[in-house]
Amino acid sequence: MEARAAASNNGLLLKLELHSDPKLLSPVRGALERLTEVLGFPAPECRSVTRAVDEALTNIMRHCYCGQLDQPIEVFCSRVRRHGAVGPDEGLEILLCDRGPPVDPAKLRGRRLDEIRPGGLGLHFIRQSMDIVQYRRARGTNQFRLVKYFNPLKSHSNC
Amino acid sequence: MQISARYIDKATIFDISGDIDLANSPEVRKALLREVRENRTPRVVMNLSKVRYIDSSGVASLVEGLKASRDLGLRFILFGLSNSAREVLQLSRLIRIFEVYDNEDQALAS
Numbered sequence: 001m002e003a004r005a006a007a008s009n010n011g012l013l014l015k016l017e018l019h020s021d022p023k024l025l026s027p028v029r030g031a032l033e034r035l036t037e038v039l040g041f042p043a044p045e046c047r048s049v050t051r052a053v054d055e056a057l058t059n060i061m062r063h064c065y066c067g068q069l070d071q072p073i074e075v076f077c078s079r080v081r082r083h084g085a086v087g088p089d090e091g092l093e094i095l096l097c098d099r100g101p102p103v104d105p106a107k108l109r110g111r112r113l114d115e116i117r118p119g120g121l122g123l124h125f126i127r128q129s130m131d132i133v134q135y136r137r138a139r140g141t142n143q144f145r146l147v148k149y150f151n152p153l154k155s156h157s158n159c
Numbered sequence: 160m161q162i163s164a165r166y167i168d169k170a171t172i173f174d175i176s177g178d179i180d181l182a183n184s185p186e187v188r189k190a191l192l193r194e195v196r197e198n199r200t201p202r203v204v205m206n207l208s209k210v211r212y213i214d215s216s217g218v219a220s221l222v223e224g225l226k227a228s229r230d231l232g233l234r235f236i237l238f239g240l241s242n243s244a245r246e247v248l249q250l251s252r253l254i255r256i257f258e259v260y261d262n263e264d265q266a267l268a269s
Contacts, residue, residue, distance in 0.1 A: 023182045025180050026178055051243070055214060
């Protein structure tokens with residue numbers, strides 16, 4: 001796994017390049033925990049953001065790469081800013097990119113929680129944790145965009 | 160992640176330490192299902208006090224253990240949940256499905 005940190009480059013804070021090996025989930029969680037702490041998120045939100053990124057990576061490894069261990073994944077963590085009704089608000093954007101086959105948006109809806117069965121919880125955890133969850137296919141890559149604001153106004157999701 | 164088993168009275172206690180994620184949840188699932196289906200211990204107790212993080216695949220393993228236990232009329236108990244583990248069970252609304260206790264004494268006395 002390769003990590004690059006930058007003080008400021010179009011808001012880029014941290015870039016991680018890793019293979020699709022589940023053993024690398026733990027060091028990525030460590031990096032996200034530290035980054036969210038440094039940015040000043042409260043402890044429960046540090047855990048939420050870390051969980052969302054972990055679950056998104058897990059989905060990429062399982063579903064986009066079907067368990068192959070050597071496929072490329074990139075994680076870009078950047079500052080974002082928006083202007084809401086109560087003034088400017090900052091947040092953290094995490095963009096996860098993989099080169100697996102296109103994802104069927106219908107499969108990004110998750111499942112009902114009243115069913116007691118294993119599986120299908122990852123997407124639910126992601127949506128619960130983040131203010132924005134978006135998916136798009138661009139230039140042969142799947143791009144999952146997750147955003148957490150310091151002062152969330154309204155959740156937005158296209159998946 | 161490390162997992163080991165202790166046997167007290169009619170209970171099997173699994174002591175797990177470390178994070179449970181996609182890298183090792185199959186190991187947890189295998190140990191749980193073997194204990195339930197092959198040994199049919201009346202109570203399977205999961206000590207999660209040293210589990211700092213559990214992801215959706217880890218939760219899925221616990222759900223499988225719970226369902227296999229219920230199918231055989233056995234009990235499946237959790238104790239020592241960290242903040243993170245409790246949060247994922249609350250987010251998935253599974254916290255009310257599991258028997259959850261604060262510590263081992265309470266779990267064994269239940």
